[in-house]
Amino acid sequence: MSLLKWFESRERGVVIVSLGHDDLLLESLRQVAKEADIHTGVVLTGLGSLTRGRIHWVVTNTMPPQDKFIDLDGPIEIVGFSGIIANYEPHVHISLMLGDGTCYGGHLEDGCAILTLSEISILRTPDLVLTRRLRDGSTIRLLDQ
Secondary structure (H helix, E strand, O other), rough: OOOOEEEOOOOOOEEEEEEOOEEEHHHHHHHHHHOOOOEEEEEEEEEEEEEEEEEEEEEEOOOOOOEEEEEEEEEEEEEEEEEEOOOEEEEEEEEEEEEOOOOOEEEHHHOOOEEEEEEEEEEEEEOOOEEEOOOOOOOOEEEOO
């Protein structure tokens, strides 16, 4: 059973997301983007804790650059995260700290399960509609209108 709830200040265009134990972080952000009709927005803040984490980063000193994935077992403190939502799809970078103080950071991946709670703020940008696509010869999908 999901504990996901979201609340909105229509005057300010801010959506606050509340997640509880066993909710999935990235999957819940996708769900809120669709339910709240946030086509394009800014993930301003995020905090909380995880029972398990999965992130990746791009190793750029190899050709071609390669993705490195890491799975972490909790308890894990979410030090913070932020990102962009474009075409209802969140792109989030997250900083995580293990119980021994070791820190990791990278792209948030599916499968990160909430331990106690997570609280997130999202700013709507209704006058700006963005998507990600290949452009100008890039091999990475960049933001575009």
